[in-house]
Amino acid sequence: xxxxxxxxxxxxxxxxxxxxxxxxxxxxxxxxxxxxxxxxxxxxxxxxxxxxxxxxxxxxxxxxxxxxxxxxxxxxxxxxxxxxxxxxxxxxxxxxxxxxxxxxxxxxxxxxxxxxxxxxxxxxxxxxxxxxxxxxxxxxxxxxxxxxxxxxxxxxxxxxxxxxxxxxxxxxxxxxxxxxxxxxxxxxxxxxxxxxxxxxxxxxxxxxxxxxxxxxxxxxxxxxxxxxxxxxxxxxxxxxxxxxxxxxxxxxxxxxxxxxxxxxxxxxxxxxxxxxxxxxxxxxxxxxxxxxxxxxxxxxxxxxxxxxxxxxxxxxxxxxxxxxxxxxxxxxxxxxxx
Ligand code: NAD
Ligand code: TDX
Numbered sequence: 136x137x138x139x140x141x142x143x144x145x146x147x148x149x150x151x152x153x154x155x156x157x158x159x160x161x162x163x164x165x166x167x168x169x170x171x172x173x174x175x176x177x178x179x180x181x182x183x184x185x186x187x188x189x190x191x192x193x194x195x196x197x198x199x200x201x202x203x204x205x206x207x208x209x210x211x212x213x214x215x216x217x218x219x220x221x222x223x224x225x226x227x228x229x230x231x232x233x234x235x236x237x238x239x240x241x242x243x244x245x246x247x248x249x250x251x252x253x254x255x256x257x258x259x260x261x262x263x264x265x266x267x268x269x270x271x272x273x274x275x276x277x278x279x280x281x282x283x284x285x286x287x288x289x290x291x292x293x294x295x296x297x298x299x300x301x302x303x304x305x306x307x308x309x310x311x312x313x314x315x316x317x318x319x320x321x322x323x324x325x326x327x328x329x330x331x332x333x334x335x336x337x338x339x340x341x342x343x344x345x346x347x348x349x350x351x352x353x354x355x356x357x358x359x360x361x362x363x364x365x366x367x368x369x370x371x372x373x374x375x376x377x378x379x380x381x382x383x384x385x386x387x388x389x390x391x392x393x394x395x396x397x398x399x400x401x402x403x404x405x406x407x408x409x410x411x412x413x414x415x416x417x418x419x420x421x422x423x424x425x426x427x428x429x430x431x432x433x434x435x436x437x438x439x440x441x442x443x444x445x446x447x448x449x450x451x452x453x454x455x456x457x458x459x460x461x462x463x464x465x466x467x468x469x470x471x472x473x
Pocket of ligand 1: 141142143144145146147148167168169170171172173174175193194195196215216217218219220221235239258259260261292314315316317318319324
């Protein structure tokens with residue numbers, strides 16, 4: 136099979152490419168990535184010389200560029216990871232989120248229906264369901280939970296999901312959607328909670344916790360998400376949505392304290408800062424459908440995954456030091472002022 140993966144120079148797309156090329160020795164992967172601030176070619180360095188891999192610098196909003204690539208590559212499958220993905224940046228500047236996450240998605244699907252009704256998988260997020268109250272631990276997001284978004288980011292992802300389902304109904308495009316909880320692991324961009332806390336801890340910098348740190352996220356090791364996507368686009372039912380999550384809910388403050396402990400630092404580094412606008416309280420996925428239909432279960436326990444992740448950041452300092460020394464520094468100073 137010839138697979139187009141968009142956004143493969145980012146966190147989850149990059150991990151997916153590494154996983155997929157190993158797991159499927161007969162398949163070929165073509166990565167399309169615009170290389171925004173979040174895209175890093177160094178993430179793909181280990182596969183750049185693999186004869187079953189091709190990298191193309193391309194914006195998914197560039198319709199002609201995308202159509203030309205489809206004509207050349209004749210893909211069997213498209214997996215769309217490419218997105219603007221950071222909630223805080225969407226609060227600062229929603230426009231680019233609408234452009235990439237909605238228009239980009241429709242371009243990719245238009246190319247799919249123009250070049251032989253190509254199989255299409257949309258990588259979405261649990262954030263499309265909004266949030267759950269902190270005091271109702273009995274509630275979980277199922278695939279039937281209504282879309283009810285909080286941020287420009289989650290609204291743009293929800294808009295994309297609705298388009299994907301509409302392309303299935305209107306054009307019979309063979310689609311699936313996965314809605315996953317928070318991922319963590321190697322190659323995670325340092326603006327996100329876990330890598331931010333690890334890299335700041337290693338540099339003895341303050342650890343900015345929003346509000347009181349009581350918001351809850353449901354964390355999944357990135358390779359488990361990659362395996363779920365692999366299963367869904369090979370064996371999932373066309374037109375269906377699959378929730379992906381590992382029943383691993385944790386308060387932000389507990390994650391931060393765990394990282395401090397693992398790195399032998401002091402809790403005095405914790406700095407409570409102004410809360411995120413519209414901050415979602417709790418995410419919690421019910422993954423029963425993907426388990427019952429496709430046999431998926433998370434394989435990495437959080438206690439092991441967080442140790443592996445911290446070790447990766449210790450062993451790969453050049454990867455993140457290069458990022459935080461560049462343009463990212465301006466974002467950080469604007470955002471945190473600490
Ligand atoms: P990321 O920000 O680390 O990577 C995004 C990648 O997309 C980057 O390489 C960037 O250069 C590329 N990109 C951005 N705009 C593009 C464009 N217009 N054309 C081509 N490439 C473009 O994001 P991530 O955390 O790896 O997330 C990947 C996908 O998974 C996103 O769709 C996100 O919504 C979804 N998701 C993420 C999480 C999470 O915890 N990170 C959880 C659930 C779902
Ligand atoms: O400096 C921080 N301090 C802090 O307290 C940052 C960056 C975050 N937080 C809090 C906000 C959230 O409650 O930590 C939690 C996690 O924040 P992020 O890492 O920004 O993730 P989140 O907003 O939960 O969204 C992530 O999961 C769902 C991804 O970024 C999305 O792309 C994905 O769809």
